[in-house]
Amino acid sequence: MTTALVILVLLAVAGWVGWGFLSRRALLPCPAAFSFVVERDNPLAKFTRAAHVVERLAPKPGETIADIGCGPGRVTLPLARAVAPGGEILAIDVQPAMLAKLEAKAAREGVENIRRLATDLRQAKLEPNSLDGAVMVMALGEIPDNAAVLPALYAALKPGGRLVIAESTFDPHYVAIRRLRDMADAAGFSDRRCFGNLFGYSLLLEKPAATRSAELPEPGPGPAAA
Numbered sequence: 001m002t003t004a005l006v007i008l009v010l011l012a013v014a015g016w017v018g019w020g021f022l023s024r025r026a027l028l029p030c031p032a033a034f035s036f037v038v039e040r041d042n043p044l045a046k047f048t049r050a051a052h053v054v055e056r057l058a059p060k061p062g063e064t065i066a067d068i069g070c071g072p073g074r075v076t077l078p079l080a081r082a083v084a085p086g087g088e089i090l091a092i093d094v095q096p097a098m099l100a101k102l103e104a105k106a107a108r109e110g111v112e113n114i115r116r117l118a119t120d121l122r123q124a125k126l127e128p129n130s131l132d133g134a135v136m137v138m139a140l141g142e143i144p145d146n147a148a149v150l151p152a153l154y155a156a157l158k159p160g161g162r163l164v165i166a167e168s169t170f171d172p173h174y175v176a177i178r179r180l181r182d183m184a185d186a187a188g189f190s191d192r193r194c195f196g197n198l199f200g201y202s203l204l205l206e207k208p209a210a211t212r213s214a215e216l217p218e219p220g221p222g223p224a225a226a
């Protein structure tokens, strides 16, 4: 009995670690059938709680915010309420079944300002300089070969746009803060503030407003002097 239990625990640990490891190379997202795992806040993982993520991003009415790897909408719905009236959430997930759960929940709660996009983020053609902000909660590590993810989000954010990335150590796809900071630096983000403990962290990044002049076309020669 004890041996069987030990074997079971070892298999579970191996599966957990193996899933995280294999996800670096292949798309193996948390199946929609297990969405109940992320349907509610984990009371221990303070920094991935919906209220914390929303507070960190500080969305304002009228803003356009992307929720990347939104799952069944734990964070999406409070974000949608925070940008109303006039704002919109772009909810992106690779699994249409997750987006169907989000759609049903939004309909039940009368939330109408969510645009759903079923795509692998790596193939999403996000309009440059279109987002006021974005969040990515327990999703970055599920995206294989994710080096291009932060540069793509950087391009999609408006100058001064904010990005909150939150990770929990309860997730087999946990991305360590040091690795994330290297990726964020390489993409050009300013590192604003990090909150963290043993169970995870949230990092607020910003696309520097100064990039605006670098991205505008060179001024022409101007009118000739009379």
Ligand SMILES: C[S@@+](CC[C@H](N)C(=O)[O-])C[C@H]1O[C@@H](n2cnc3c(N)ncnc32)[C@H](O)[C@@H]1O
Residues within 6 Å of the ligand: 027, 029, 030, 038, 039, 068, 069, 070, 071, 072, 073, 074, 075, 092, 093, 094, 095, 098, 119, 120, 121, 122, 136, 137, 138, 139, 142, 143, 144
């Ligand atoms: C652990 S769930 C987190 C859901 C939600 N962010 C939350 O915190 O409640 C990760 C989500 O990321 C999505 N995902 C994984 N890889 C993705 C990719 N390449 N592009 C878009 N979404 C992806 C999965 O389908 C899943 O719904």
